[in-house]
Amino acid sequence: MYARNGVQAYLVLQIYAQRVDWFILREDVYTSLAPDAAGILRSEIFPGLWFDPAAFWRDDLAALPAVVQRGIAPAAHAAFVVRLRGTRLPDEDV
Secondary structure (H helix, E strand, C coil), rough: CEEEEEECCEEECCCCCCEEEEEEECCCCCEEEECCCCCCCCCCCCCCCCCCCCHHCCCCCCCCHHHHHHHHHCHHHHHHHHHHHHCCCCCCCC
């Protein structure tokens, strides 16, 4: 149903198991996104959307936004935001 309706990715929080699964649609099949070496989940669909499951389960309200800030710092996120607005960056080819 998700794939039929264009859902490219979704996040599942399993409260009792304290587990997070971030599923991404690849070749018509949802697969679980692997965390990086630091345990951070990084969206492949939305550049800069990062999530720290360990901080979430620790209820670390300082670490969660810090991870988001690190995620949105790179130029890839800024370019994504510009594309969402329907404009180009000055140095992008037409």
